[in-house]
Amino acid sequence: MNYQTALSIFLPLSLGIAAFGSALGLGKAVASAMEATARQPEASGKVLVNMMAGCALIEALTIYTLIVVFVLSGKIA
Amino acid sequence: MNQPFLKSVLKNTLIFCGAAVILALFLRQWAWAGGLFAGFCWAFLSVYFLNHLIEMGLNSQEKPKKNIFWILTFKFPVLYLAGFFILKSRFFPVLSVVAGLSLFIPGFLYVWLKNRKAEARLGVGTRVFFLFSALSFSGVTQALASEPAHEGAKGASLHILNFVRLFSELFHGTFFSDLLDRFENVIFGFIVIAVIGLVFFFASRRPALVPGRFQSCCESILEGLQGFVCGILGPEGKKYTPFLGTLFLYIWTMNLIGLVPLMKAPTANSMILTLGGITVPIPTTTAALAILVFLYVQSIGIRRQGILGYLDHMAGNPRDIFGFILLPLMFVIHLIGEFAKPLSLAFRLYGNIWGEDVLLAVFMGLGIGVCAFLPVPAAVPLQFPFLLLAMVTGTIQAFVFTLLSTVYIAMMLPHEHPVAHAAHS
Numbered sequence: 001m002n003y004q005t006a007l008s009i010f011l012p013l014s015l016g017i018a019a020f021g022s023a024l025g026l027g028k029a030v031a032s033a034m035e036a037t038a039r040q041p042e043a044s045g046k047v048l049v050n051m052m053a054g055c056a057l058i059e060a061l062t063i064y065t066l067i068v069v070f071v072l073s074g075k076i077a
Numbered sequence: 078m079n080q081p082f083l084k085s086v087l088k089n090t091l092i093f094c095g096a097a098v099i100l101a102l103f104l105r106q107w108a109w110a111g112g113l114f115a116g117f118c119w120a121f122l123s124v125y126f127l128n129h130l131i132e133m134g135l136n137s138q139e140k141p142k143k144n145i146f147w148i149l150t151f152k153f154p155v156l157y158l159a160g161f162f163i164l165k166s167r168f169f170p171v172l173s174v175v176a177g178l179s180l181f182i183p184g185f186l187y188v189w190l191k192n193r194k195a196e197a198r199l200g201v202g203t204r205v206f207f208l209f210s211a212l213s214f215s216g217v218t219q220a221l222a223s224e225p226a227h228e229g230a231k232g233a234s235l236h237i238l239n240f241v242r243l244f245s246e247l248f249h250g251t252f253f254s255d256l257l258d259r260f261e262n263v264i265f266g267f268i269v270i271a272v273i274g275l276v277f278f279f280a281s282r283r284p285a286l287v288p289g290r291f292q293s294c295c296e297s298i299l300e301g302l303q304g305f306v307c308g309i310l311g312p313e314g315k316k317y318t319p320f321l322g323t324l325f326l327y328i329w330t331m332n333l334i335g336l337v338p339l340m341k342a343p344t345a346n347s348m349i350l351t352l353g354g355i356t357v358p359i360p361t362t363t364a365a366l367a368i369l370v371f372l373y374v375q376s377i378g379i380r381r382q383g384i385l386g387y388l389d390h391m392a393g394n395p396r397d398i399f400g401f402i403l404l405p406l407m408f409v410i411h412l413i414g415e416f417a418k419p420l421s422l423a424f425r426l427y428g429n430i431w432g433e434d435v436l437l438a439v440f441m442g443l444g445i446g447v448c449a450f451l452p453v454p455a456a457v458p459l460q461f462p463f464l465l466l467a468m469v470t471g472t473i474q475a476f477v478f479t480l481l482s483t484v485y486i487a488m489m490l491p492h493e494h495p496v497a498h499a500a501h502s
Contacts (some may be wrong), residue, residue: 049309053484056477060421067424074356 007076011069018065025058082188083128087121090184094121097180101173112169116177120159124181126152144337172448216458237438239341241265262346262362269330271342276436298326309483310490317486320373324366325479330360332430332471336464345431367419367426370482378489386491391415418485422478429474430457433467436460 033051037044094117101110126148163174165465241264245257257264280295302322307314328344335342347358379387393400393407400407440460448455 036125045306049305049480051472052477052480054482063421063424063428064417066428067420070359071263071355074351 004076008073010031011073011076014071015065018062019062024057025061026055029054029058082192083124083131084180085188085192086184087124087128089187090117090121090181093180093184094177096178108169109173112171112173113177113180114173115169116162118177119156119163119174119179120178120181122156123153126156170450172451216461216464217456237335237341237434237441238339238394239265240339241341261341262343265334265341265343266331266362269327269334269341271328273330274336302326305479306483309480310487313490314483317377317483321479321483321486324370324482325475328366328426328478329472329475332475333468335430335471336467342430342434344426345434347427347431360423360431363423363426366417366421366478370422370485371415371419374407374482374485374489376419377486381489382491390489418481422481426474426478433463433470436463437467463473 029051033047036047040047093112097113098117101113130148138289163169164171239261241257241261245254245261246256246294248254277295280292286293299322302325303315303318306318306321310317325486331344332342334340336344343362344360346362346491347360350357350359378390382390389395391408391411392404393411395401407496438461441456444457447457447459
């Protein structure tokens with residue numbers, strides 16, 4: 001297996017793995033936010049904003065992987 | 078959905094179908110007439126059975142269970158298998174069958190409009206319907222204006238045709254076309270700036286004490302932004318509202334302008350750079366905005382905390398011996414963290430909007446490919462649902478960019494209020 005083959009197999013896979021972890025984190029964050037909103041509906045605005053900030057930070061981890069994939073995908077061709 | 082309604086729909090669709098088949102026969106398109114009729118029969122039977130099911134569900138005096146079972150297990154599968162084979166056999170043109178099926182939509186609309194009370198004003202449903210039809214029209218024109226796949230060199234990606242590219246191909250080979258190619262995204266950026274500027278200029282030209290519709294709309298946007306920023310930064314957030322609000326409006330408009338036919342979202346643009354054998358897409362527009370935010374945040378940190386306070390913040394506020402032992406490590410970690418912020422800001426915005434654009438382009442290509450056998454240029458707006466999705470994504474991403482910039486500023490301010498503490502920990 002030359003390195004092009006390895007890259008073209010594992011680059012999408014790495015993005016998938018990172019997205020999997022992010023999805024677990026996002027699911028947890030959103031679930032807790034939903035619970036908080038259900039307990040205290042009057043605080044829904046604040047909960048939403050804080051949840052968005054947290055979600056953006058969690059998402060950033062997948063984006064770092066995306067950057068790595070972008071950088072390395074130039075090596076395939 | 079009451080039964081007279083469904084029966085009326087069936088009756089009206091029968092008339093529509095008769096007219097369409099007669100038209101097709103008149104044009105001597107035998108296969109088309111057959112396909113229309115087959116598709117219509119299929120949809121007619123399907124709705125008829127559905128009507129039957131509803132009827133049986135409503136009057137439950139008779140023993141309905143057996144009949145429902147009969148319909149569900151036998152009639153519907155047979156019907157769907159028949160439809161599958163009609164489509165699969167290619168005996169009739171596929172488009173004619175689909176057209177026959179969709180004859181129900183005008184029938185449905187016709188009956189609905191007829192049944193509406195005449196004195197009622199333009200209801201919410203009608204407005205939503207008009208919005209949707211306008212959007213789907215924009216989808217059709219967008220699909221017609223797009224080119225299936227722009228085969229570039231390495232790293233070829235799908236493009237939706239925009240008017241700058243159109244002009245550049247019109248003047249192909251001249252200096253003007255080169256200029257247009259080079260400044261494509263800048264042109265769209267300036268268009269966005271002009272749109273926002275003109276809207277707010279005309280809104281604030283003759284400010285009235287009792288604002289009209291237009292003025293109060295713009296004012297409510299600004300008040301919302303002010304409330305959002307002050308909600309995170311506290312009362313001193315008023316100073317930072319102009320920058321952050323402009324950021325939001327600019328990014329939001331840039332994201333949404335990509336959905337207008339012949340326009341392009343400048344946020345979805347990237348420049349392929351090759352640095353020492355490594356190819357990296359640099360999202361120029363979003364990177365510029367992210368660098369701006371980065372510089373602004375650092376300058377706020379230095380101005381509000383002083384040079385020493387800023388360095389103290391970067392070193393993780395060492396107060397005891399462990400803090401001073403860990404100082405080099407903390408400093409490096411904070412430095413990397415600061416530089417990771419603009420990186421993630423830029424790539425988040427770029428990745429989301431670019432992905433959305435590629436999705437739209439792929440489905441447009443599909444919509445054009447479906448109609449490729451027709452002698453006239455036509456397209457099915459398959460990308461229509463994704464236009465709605467793109468509206469939501471564009472708004473959310475603009476919001477997230479602004480929110481994160483606000484949080485970064487809050488983290489840089491001297492720690493007085495609890496929100497900055499919460500964001501920091």
